[in-house]
Amino acid sequence: PVFADERLDDEIAQIQHSWAKVNYQTAKEAQESAFKNLTEQAHQVSVSNPNAPEAMIWEAISLSGYAKAKGGLGALKYAEKARDLLLASEKINPQALQGSIYTSLGSLYYKVPSWPVGFGDKKKARSYLEKAIQLNPSGIDSNYFYADFLSEQGQYAKAVEYYKKALAAPARLGREDADAARRKEVQEGLQIAEHKA
Numbered sequence: 742p743v744f745a746d747e748r749l750d751d752e753i754a755q756i757q758h759s760w761a762k763v764n765y766q767t768a769k770e771a772q773e774s775a776f777k778n779l780t781e782q783a784h785q786v787s788v789s790n791p792n793a794p795e796a797m798i799w800e801a802i803s804l805s806g807y808a809k810a811k812g813g814l815g816a817l818k819y820a821e822k823a824r825d826l827l828l829a830s831e832k833i834n835p836q837a838l839q840g841s842i843y844t845s846l847g848s849l850y851y852k853v854p855s856w857p858v859g860f861g862d863k864k865k866a867r868s869y870l871e872k873a874i875q876l877n878p879s880g881i882d883s884n885y886f887y888a889d890f891l892s893e894q895g896q897y898a899k900a901v902e903y904y905k906k907a908l909a910a911p912a913r914l915g916r917e918d919a920d921a922a923r924r925k926e927v928q929e930g931l932q933i934a935e936h937k938a
Contacts, residue, residue, distance in 0.1 A: 748806040760919070761918040770812075772806075776803065780800065824849050840872070844873040870887040884906040884907035901938055904927055
């Protein structure tokens with residue numbers, strides 16, 4: 742029903758704004774507890790909207806943020822939970838939120854340590870991030886995460902190309918807070934890649 746869809750859209754928008762606030766405007770030492778609260782909020786949205794991939798994706802993004810803020814080996818179970826949610830949402834609709842599943846999976850696979858510590862895998866990361874670009878070739882996040890990955894792999898000239906695409910990305914309605922902060926990250930990454938290219 743349309744009404745249910747509108748309610749889900751509102752709940753997702755609320756999670757997105759809270760995420761941007763926690764990720765970009767909250768002091769590092771306060772991020773762990775703020776992300777923990779956000780994951781609980783996002784989980785409630787998932788529970789009340791079963792089989793809605795958008796809710797599962799945002800729960801996964803919140804969990805990834807929590808894992809990053811928590812750090813250490815204790816964070817791995819949250820990264821694994823995020824990965825499992827993303828893989829489950831892929832089965833429902835791989836194109837949900839313009840390929841955000843693949844941007845998030847790619848990011849997890851290159852930021853999580855590899856075996857025997859974690860499930861990190863650079864080959865899988867590249868494959869997922871390239872899939873995200875195919876689904877959303879002009880998106881700020883798809884291009885930023887791919888550029889960031891390329892830069893980490895020492896492919897600076899190619900990274901510059903994708904950082905520039907990220908800067909040229911169209912604004913996302915209702916995501917102005919996240920876009921502004923992401924642009925700063927893009928510019929920082931671009932400067933480093935240009936310097937090293």
